[in-house]
Amino acid sequence: MRHRWNRYLPGDVRVLDARVAAPGFDARFSAVRRHYLYRVSDAPWGVDPLRRHDTLAWGRPLSIEAMNEASASLMGLQDFAAFCKQREGGTTIRELQRLVWRRTGPHAVEVDVSADAFCHSMVRSLVGALLLVGDGRRPLDWPGDVLESRTRDSAVAPAHGLTLMAVDYPPDTELAARADQTRAMRTSS
Numbered sequence: 001m002r003h004r005w006n007r008y009l010p011g012d013v014r015v016l017d018a019r020v021a022a023p024g025f026d027a028r029f030s031a032v033r034r035h036y037l038y039r040v041s042d043a044p045w046g047v048d049p050l051r052r053h054d055t056l057a058w059g060r061p062l063s064i065e066a067m068n069e070a071s072a073s074l075m076g077l078q079d080f081a082a083f084c085k086q087r088e089g090g091t092t093i094r095e096l097q098r099l100v101w102r103r104t105g106p107h108a109v110e111v112d113v114s115a116d117a118f119c120h121s122m123v124r125s126l127v128g129a130l131l132l133v134g135d136g137r138r139p140l141d142w143p144g145d146v147l148e149s150r151t152r153d154s155a156v157a158p159a160h161g162l163t164l165m166a167v168d169y170p171p172d173t174e175l176a177a178r179a180d181q182t183r184a185m186r187t188s189s
Contacts, residue, residue, distance in 0.1 A: 024176020073144030
């Protein structure tokens, strides 16, 4: 069956496996954690042409140390209203569990971001704010100040640098309960 599906999908999307979901499974609300990767090139000439679809060309030198230091104030259970596109009836409280920048090669930078959930544009807003710290245009404490202000005041990084790497789910027997619990929490005010 997957071979048939893959014939009709674009070349950058592939079905590797498929199975019937357990009763109560909800792809969004049953999840306990999501993991994203964002790629950036800080080369003055742009991005490697082979990575142009999954890497942001920043063009300014980035300080990994500064971005990691500025990330510390964003960790944990917090109200990320300043980094989220507002949604009627939704909450912006999330638990940011990992936000780690690293250099993977000359002019190649990646950030791993994990949380219990993300609101719309949250990862790209966090990345956008931290890039401004990394290139020296904003001070180290600026992302934390933005978070505390709860006012949306940071640039949203483009989508093409962002990749969903994994979604963690509880055991099948806990899927329905997790979905109910998350749905109640995410739609409360």
